[in-house]
Amino acid sequence: MGYVAVRGGGLAIEESLKLLEYQRAHSGVTLEPDAIRRAFPDAIDQVMGESSLYAPDLAALALKQARGSIEEAVFLLRAFRSTLERPYVSRAVDTSEMRVDRRISAAFKDIPGGQVLGATRDYSHRLIDFDLAHETPEDQRECAAELERHFGIEEGALDEALLAADTPTEGSASEGRYPKVLDYLRSEGILPICDNDDAEPVDVTMGALEFPCARSARLQTLSRGMTQAVEAFGYAAIRGYGPSHPTVGELRHGMAEVCVDVPGEERCDAEDAYYLGSIPLTEVESVFEVETEEAGVTTLSFEIGYGLVMGGAETKAIAMSVLDHCLDLGDARYPTQDEEFVLYHVDGVEAQGFISHLKLPHYVTFQSKLDTVRTARSHESDAEGSGAAPSDAEAADVEAHAAESDGGASPDEASAAVDATVDEKER
Amino acid sequence: MEQMYNFAFFDEASKREIRRAIIKGIAIPGYQVPFASREMPIGRGWGTGGLQVTLAIIGADDVLKVIDQGCDESVNAVNIKKLVAATTDVEVTEETGEATIIQSRHRIPEQPLTEDQILVLQVPTPEPLRDFEPSEAKTRVLHAEADYTGAWLGLFDQIVKFGATTTGADHPCLVNERYVMAPSPIPRFDTLKLNDADNLTILGAGREKKIYAVPPHTHVEPLDFEDYPFRVESFEGRACRLCGATDVYLDEFVDEVTGSTVYQCNDTAWCAKRRAEKGGE
Numbered sequence: 001m002g003y004v005a006v007r008g009g010g011l012a013i014e015e016s017l018k019l020l021e022y023q024r025a026h027s028g029v030t031l032e033p034d035a036i037r038r039a040f041p042d043a044i045d046q047v048m049g050e051s052s053l054y055a056p057d058l059a060a061l062a063l064k065q066a067r068g069s070i071e072e073a074v075f076l077l078r079a080f081r082s083t084l085e086r087p088y089v090s091r092a093v094d095t096s097e098m099r100v101d102r103r104i105s106a107a108f109k110d111i112p113g114g115q116v117l118g119a120t121r122d123y124s125h126r127l128i129d130f131d132l133a134h135e136t137p138e139d140q141r142e143c144a145a146e147l148e149r150h151f152g153i154e155e156g157a158l159d160e161a162l163l164a165a166d167t168p169t170e171g172s173a174s175e176g177r178y179p180k181v182l183d184y185l186r187s188e189g190i191l192p193i194c195d196n197d198d199a200e201p202v203d204v205t206m207g208a209l210e211f212p213c214a215r216s217a218r219l220q221t222l223s224r225g226m227t228q229a230v231e232a233f234g235y236a237a238i239r240g241y242g243p244s245h246p247t248v249g250e251l252r253h254g255m256a257e258v259c260v261d262v263p264g265e266e267r268c269d270a271e272d273a274y275y276l277g278s279i280p281l282t283e284v285e286s287v288f289e290v291e292t293e294e295a296g297v298t299t300l301s302f303e304i305g306y307g308l309v310m311g312g313a314e315t316k317a318i319a320m321s322v323l324d325h326c327l328d329l330g331d332a333r334y335p336t337q338d339e340e341f342v343l344y345h346v347d348g349v350e351a352q353g354f355i356s357h358l359k360l361p362h363y364v365t366f367q368s369k370l371d372t373v374r375t376a377r378s379h380e381s382d383a384e385g386s387g388a389a390p391s392d393a394e395a396a397d398v399e400a401h402a403a404e405s406d407g408g409a410s411p412d413e414a415s416a417a418v419d420a421t422v423d424e425k426e427r
Numbered sequence: 428m429e430q431m432y433n434f435a436f437f438d439e440a441s442k443r444e445i446r447r448a449i450i451k452g453i454a455i456p457g458y459q460v461p462f463a464s465r466e467m468p469i470g471r472g473w474g475t476g477g478l479q480v481t482l483a484i485i486g487a488d489d490v491l492k493v494i495d496q497g498c499d500e501s502v503n504a505v506n507i508k509k510l511v512a513a514t515t516d517v518e519v520t521e522e523t524g525e526a527t528i529i530q531s532r533h534r535i536p537e538q539p540l541t542e543d544q545i546l547v548l549q550v551p552t553p554e555p556l557r558d559f560e561p562s563e564a565k566t567r568v569l570h571a572e573a574d575y576t577g578a579w580l581g582l583f584d585q586i587v588k589f590g591a592t593t594t595g596a597d598h599p600c601l602v603n604e605r606y607v608m609a610p611s612p613i614p615r616f617d618t619l620k621l622n623d624a625d626n627l628t629i630l631g632a633g634r635e636k637k638i639y640a641v642p643p644h645t646h647v648e649p650l651d652f653e654d655y656p657f658r659v660e661s662f663e664g665r666a667c668r669l670c671g672a673t674d675v676y677l678d679e680f681v682d683e684v685t686g687s688t689v690y691q692c693n694d695t696a697w698c699a700k701r702r703a704e705k706g707g708e
Contacts, residue, residue: 375591
């Protein structure tokens with residue numbers, strides 16, 4: 001009967017951890033976190049995004065410790081995050097000022113500034129590249145050099161731009177900056193112009209979710225949600241559970257500057273703000289066609305769903321924009337429009353924790369259930385034994401009727417029989 | 428990279444925020460206070476609510492006992508104890524009487540607790556009305572209006588179907604004649620210990636981000652009907668095979684040699700103490 005009753009749980013844990021460590025060490029390969037960071041940038045993005053902590057080196061280390069489990073690496077980074085003091089809050093990040101390396105619109109072919117396909121797997125064939133199996137570091141360098149010549153990039157420059165990207169380079173002020181597609185739609189009068197909401201955003205890591213939820217809390221929860229959960233709910237929404245089919249107005253990826261106000265000043269001039277660094281973001285603005293009523297007449301108009309995630313998690317960002325719009329609609333018939341259903345269940349660390357807790361011993365509660373089930377069953381068998389079953393007030397009823405029609409026992413006697421079975425139950 | 432953590436893991440601001448929620452919980456017995464549940468180095472659902480309460484209230488002079496399913500040596504209890512000890516250096520104990528803070532999952536110790544002790548219970552599902560109403564926004568309104576129809580109907584339904592209430596552990600209680608509370612999955616056997624207790628009980632639900640409390644000498648009454656009174660698990664005619672105790676919660680085992688069913692104290696510290704006392708006689 002298991003490991004709780006037996007003393008020595010502490011020893012068992014120690015040995016289990018040693019075994020785990022042995023499995024890791026036994027592999028015979030050790031990777032520098034820096035190698036993990038460079039080789040698996042998409043995994044790093046996912047870990048940082050779901051942890052809501054921009055810390056590429058720590059994410060790489062967490063992935064190493066977690067032996068490649070994203071779920072576990074997120075867990076490690078989230079736990080670390082909750083020990084950090086928060087001395088500053090950044091100024092609002094302006095994504096229209098983002099240095100964009102990819103931006104597409106599914107709504108318009110010609111958008112101001114043009115489509116920038118950038119690096120994407122979207123149009124690749126998902127064929128395993130067997131050549132990579134035997135790629136040597138030298139092969140890789142040659143490949144990189146060749147492509148640098150092709151793109152006319154100075155050697156290593158792209159690498160620096162992508163990995164370091166923490167100092168704004170001189171002369172790049174306008175480079176990579178593009179107008180927003182939706183601003184164009186607004187100027188055309190197709191989309192309503194909405195005012196900036198500069199209310200202090202809710203931080204869901206500093207308080208429990210409250211419903212109905214502030215939009216900032218909703219967006220934050222989705223943005224740090226488990227990637228696959230956000231995608232699954234988003235998919236359900238566009239497939240039929242909460243009809244909501246978007247057109248991607250704009251998807252952009254790039255580096256956005258993060259600045260803080262001068263410490264001690266309430267809100268300083270943008271010029272005086274301290275530049276902390278840039279973080280990679282993917283932003284999606286989706287457009288949805290909706291029916292609205294204006295002065296009693298049903299008409300069509302557009303609404304917007306918004307997605308913003310750390311790194312290059314494009315599918316997640318689109319799914320987030322879908323769910324953002326779904327939750328605006330809030331039709332309780334659809335689970336994807338029920339904010340408690342969506343927001344409570346997209347969190348990876350909570351889902352992982354609660355599901356895996358089922359592995360803990362539950363035998364006090366199970367003993368209690370056992371007692372309950374045994375009691376209920378003994379009620380049933382008692383009832384069967386005595387003929388007139390309690391489940392079977394009806395049966396007694398039938399008997400009573402039978403007695404009546406027989407002209408035998410009076411109804412009073414019949415109800416006395418029912419009382420007797422109840423008494424028996426209590427025994 | 429070696430990371431140095433603050434005393435009791437959290438930064439001081441986090442601990443203060445949790446303590447505020449605790450104080451509010453004590454002031455409104457049985458009321459679920461939402462709080463900013465932190466992410467912990469152990470899993471959500473593995474006792475993070477209790478752990479956050481413990482870390483927020485623990486001081487250097489405290490003596491900690493952690494039990495899981497009645498056992499100090501249970502894997503999860505050891506794990507939690509290890510984390511608290513590693514970040515606080517407090518003394519740990521298995522003896523119920525020596526502890527100032529007892530964190531527990533699914534049990535209240537057999538030895539009655541005193542006014543100098545705090546019991547911290549880990550809670551998986553703090554909302555007693557959740558089966559009846561899945562929406563948090565709605566259950567909050569039901570609590571505010573003291574509309575507990577759902578809780579009563581649940582019990583009534585069980586009686587109609589099975590001839591008795593079938594709640595198992597976590598039987599809903601009315602606290603201070605106001606809030607219906609989930610006492611955490613303690614067996615019904617332990618539920619009555621909450622009533623008019625000398626000690627303070629704090630309940631923490633990490634994943635659900637709620638803290639609530641039963642202050643000392645608070646009226647706690649399991650929901651029941653006059654004709655179907657609350658019933659605790661029955662161990663009639665059974666005794667612990669090790670210490671002979673009869674009035675305690677027992678674990679059921681199958682003796683692998685004889686194939687017969689045997690019983691043993693679930694509270695291992697209580698059993699050990701009884702045996703030590705007997706041995707000393």
